[in-house]
Amino acid sequence: MKTVMGIINLQEDNSLIRDLTARRAVESIPFAGRYRLIDFTLSSMVNSGISCVGVMLPDKPRSVLDHLRSGKDWDLARRHDGLFYLPAPQQEDMNRKGDLKNFYHNLDFFEHSSQRYVLLTSGSFVYNVDFSQLLRFHQNTNADITMVYNTATEEAHGKNVVIETAENGLVTDIAEKPAVYDGTQVSTNVYLMEKRIFVEMIRYTYEHGGQDFLIDGIIRRAAEYNIYGFEHDGYVAHVDSTAAYYKANMDILQPEVWEELFMGQHPIYTKVKDEVPVQYKETADVKNSLIANGCIVRGEVENSILFRGVNVAEGVKIKNSIIMQKCDIQEGSLIENVICDKNVIITKEKWLKGAANYPLIVTKNVVI
Amino acid sequence: MKTVMGIINLQEDNSLIRDLTARRAVESIPFAGRYRLIDFTLSSMVNSGISCVGVMLPDKPRSVLDHLRSGKDWDLARRHDGLFYLPAPQQEDMNRKGDLKNFYHNLDFFEHSSQRYVLLTSGSFVYNVDFSQLLRFHQNTNADITMVYNTATEEAHGKNVVIETAENGLVTDIAEKPAVYDGTQVSTNVYLMEKRIFVEMIRYTYEHGGQDFLIDGIIRRAAEYNIYGFEHDGYVAHVDSTAAYYKANMDILQPEVWEELFMGQHPIYTKVKDEVPVQYKETADVKNSLIANGCIVRGEVENSILFRGVNVAEGVKIKNSIIMQKCDIQEGSLIENVICDKNVIITKEKWLKGAANYPLIVTKNVVI
């Protein structure tokens, strides 16, 4: 996998998840008690043996830079290769929209690197994929481009890239669709191709007026390439809306999903915080929940996820909720169907309740 | 020095040095054969024991990010503290100019850090300063703010911040002046102060319409603070114009300056390249020059600086010139008073000559 350069494109449209992304990129939304979304893609790359990863910085780069830092926690603080930050282009190009211009303005970085292949990903997916199998598949099929897809098991709405494949994996159609059904083959926005194909595609498409990598680079030019689909049959979630975010978190409460994502041979790395183990006190009562280190629990918690360093005081009841880092839930408060962003303080005896399919969101640093 | 946070402000006006900064920040201009300007400030910080450094990214951050990477080569790829990138604020604030807004938008970073002091620097100075002496001076004088200055030894023109001090070091006047003379006390744009003073200054000044840290934060409010001047009596150069850049490079050809900056107890670190030692061939003839590893020399070189990986073919004569990384000077060419930016190829038997006080600049990647 030394021949593969990973790219994580953090330029996603995040209009559907605005509450949680007011001050951060979608890829750095806290997830599953101690992670950020980008950890899943980045760890999959590292575990697959990729040691050169370029991160296309989003418009609000601060939260991504703060999280990834030197790349050391992902073993990417290296003298050769390692983590590269690719900043968005200057203002002079603001008249063109879409993500293609960001690739175009970083073309020299891709061209100067020594890797033969490019693995293009988005940072807003939850999965744990072994990309070395993808490379083997790509080499065996002699594909120009290989896309990774997952087969949906239930109906879901939201913008998805859907593909159709022949029996040998050859992609026969790619389209953006508003809904998926049981059996639909859904792209994970992961593309593997030789760098020369990638560079040619970006250059030609952008210079001929293209704006969007997927629409103008792939879908419109699909006939020009030999595209194959590679199935990842593990857990996949695309966090592109608040509902998807809430659902994906709740999915982790299924022990099989928790095991598959985190406890297999390939760990998910994240920024290390050195928190102490969870302290359960005399009055604690926790059921069916994920509790991250650094929490102190004196109250009741059910079907919920507590991030690092949350304090749950006596008499508190938390149900079906996601409580992010360093929240302080004080005595006697009742919390149900709520997403608390970081550093929220819920003072004594408050009652917050969202709907099961429409969780209440409490934004960062708020005191209630 | 664990109590001090270093900040390098890369938001300098670089209009006077435009040729070399078309595609890079002034602080990442190659200098003295293997360095970038920012290496001097960063190494001084690291050697003084500072282990938390925030880099205020410039508008063209790519060259800075490429150079500093994870911070590993400066021993700043750390789990705690280490190197932090502070991006420039979003477009919504483009209606306010000056560097104050960048500090203002990163105030939460400063406030959340654990250090007691802030050492504010610019990245465009060439010096090797022991900031731990500065801290001791600052603590002994009980100053609110301590500025580091250098005493000029000759007349020079260009925008400089000039200070006057009483005998005990107390600063009695600060002003921006167009020229300095032998004996003028010139600021190195280094300020040490407690973080609470820094944060208050930024917040108050910006919220009351201030734009520029130096003008609005320091000069206009000088009477409110107890400001002291700390003299650094070693070599100092401020690279704010092409002439200053050329002169500072030529200064390094004085063995005393070379010794003082590089060969003392405190090395200057830079991105490590693993180049081989210089290969002098049979026809080489080199005098009074600095030659960086990776060069292959078959021709004549005099009063010049060759960066890493330069090829000097037979019959070439290079005089009073600065030849940057990976330039290829082919057979029989004559080069005098020239600055060649990176990757320039001078094909056979060309003749390039600038004036002694107005060097000819060949921009990056050009073939002549």
Next chain:
Amino acid sequence: MRKTECLAMILAGGQGSRLGALTKKIAKPAVPFGGKYRIIDFPLSNCANSGIEKVGVLTQYRPLELHNYLASGSAWDLDKKDGGVFILPPYAREKGAEWYRGTADAIYQNLNFIDLADPDYVLILSGDHIYTMDYSWMLDAHKMNKAEATIGVIEVPWDEAPRFGIMNTDKDGRIEDFEEKPAKPKSNLASMGIYIFNKNFLKKYLEDDAKDETSSHDFGKNIIPKMLADKARLYSYAFDGYWKDVGTIESLWQANMDLLQDVPPFELNGDWKIFSSNPSMPPHFVGPDAKIKNSMVSEGSMVLGEVENSVIFPGVRIGKGAKVTNSVVMPSTVIRENAVVDYAIIAQNCEIAEGAKVAGEKGAITVVAEGETVESEAGSKQAG
């Protein structure tokens, strides 16, 4: 190596035989403690937090496993260009190698390492204690006193004093007299086994001691009394926080239980962080029928049964209906359905079979050694 102001040397060389089954496969400094740490995390984190960047760890047993745990020292941020953690087992010289013959001999055999680091001061630490301490304050005191040696001391209950090295000091803290395990102690200031020496001063005494064939080459028994006899400037430095020897099964168990107090005797999570090599595991999962009380539980564990008054390390599985009480369960151990664990320390990678019982009692903690399986009938283990 660049010059270091203060070099720390951690004496982690004891065979740890008092920890019995727990040190069969791992070196004593690597014994797990407190739900996610190892014993050596405490002196190492203290060093890192005190600004000491170069640390030698003297061990005779299983240096490779320790090397592997400490790796480059990056978990403690000790992987600096001129710093780091150095494992120092006794190594072969022209004449072959010998075990360290005592604490002083261990340092003596590594004088070449000390010379290479070239510090002004040498801080000698023991690898057996759990505590958080800022050594830089002790170093400041050492310098202010113009001392040649400074010894960390702590007040112990008078009735326990005969078990310690006891110091008698004048009002400035200068040590007048030192008695190793005195029957009738004149004070209750016990040595913590923490010493700061001026480097050249230490070197001289170590070299003299090495030549003395009657010496048992121990700091407390030989070096310190010799220094005092020479009227050297020895000072005490008083520490009054939590400080616990974890060199025996009972004390290791008790120190774990101390963390479960409603207000723990010392803060693991304050500004003075205890760093540890991180296992990259997710938040632990608590099952629908689990009950957890008065306990610490760490990442990667899955608790489906009951846990009370216990410390659960990363990656532990506790099955449905299982009951773990008053116990310490170390990493990656599996406790299957309906098993019972009480007053026990279960080491790493063990398996307690379905319905099996491991029960000790207060004062007689049962230990299951690393990698063992306790079967449900014959295998159920009693205190001993």
Next chain:
Amino acid sequence: MRKTECLAMILAGGQGSRLGALTKKIAKPAVPFGGKYRIIDFPLSNCANSGIEKVGVLTQYRPLELHNYLASGSAWDLDKKDGGVFILPPYAREKGAEWYRGTADAIYQNLNFIDLADPDYVLILSGDHIYTMDYSWMLDAHKMNKAEATIGVIEVPWDEAPRFGIMNTDKDGRIEDFEEKPAKPKSNLASMGIYIFNKNFLKKYLEDDAKDETSSHDFGKNIIPKMLADKARLYSYAFDGYWKDVGTIESLWQANMDLLQDVPPFELNGDWKIFSSNPSMPPHFVGPDAKIKNSMVSEGSMVLGEVENSVIFPGVRIGKGAKVTNSVVMPSTVIRENAVVDYAIIAQNCEIAEGAKVAGEKGAITVVAEGETVESEAGSKQAG
């Protein structure tokens, strides 16, 4: 430790006594070579470039200095979470420690390290050679041949063959026969001392060999012949680049001189970079009256005099009027005004006084040992 596919073990344990004065203060693998490198940079860089991330370095002498040079391995990018460079001196066990008794014994004594790393293949390298080689190709060949052992071989001139271990192979490269230093070689394929073994296969032979008291515990003399006698699948892997033993003063000097050819025999600066611990020094300074020809000069040096046919390491000072010809000058040495150095190797931190002369001759290179001062009259040193 995570499982490794291929673990490299570098045998750097020889006393290096053939390098005489050069190894008085430093271990042989740390001897400077080629203007900025150390000998061990070559196998380490080869490993890093070949994708081998875990390397054990077996040395008996001065492990601390080597530890210090290699540090965390970050110079070779070998400081990965599950990788790195491990220094393996013979360390004390319950029965005390012994010198490694031979190349095979050195590996045998570190079988616990190999077990911990748990590789499929073990690559054994010698620390005495300068060459650049992609071990991953050799590993591929090993797998394709379904070999149990693969030995790197190189064609040597027929008249030199009697100095080497010589292999006779069939047309597929399977080794039929191996002779250590044969008087009448049947082929000119010499063993490079580079072996890949299947781990369990190697382990079995090492364990058997350790029990054999008549064995000299050497790969070439004992292990390989035993394997061949058992009809094991041993294959050769042919290498045809530059490969030079630098185990003697003359060969070390010659290998340095080889780099001065107009087209050096191997590229130090291509895609296959040789990494080295970097001294953080500026470009070297060439004075107004200097003359430099046919030479290599490295960072941080200041050349005011003449240099011809020589290799100058970092931080060297060559005074006005001094003449350095046909020589190797190692880091931080000072050659003062008007001194003359010819056919010599000057080790680190030496001083050649003003007007002093150090002159050897071809075939009798003079060596000045580390830290020595050569005075101008009495001290001028002659070949010998």
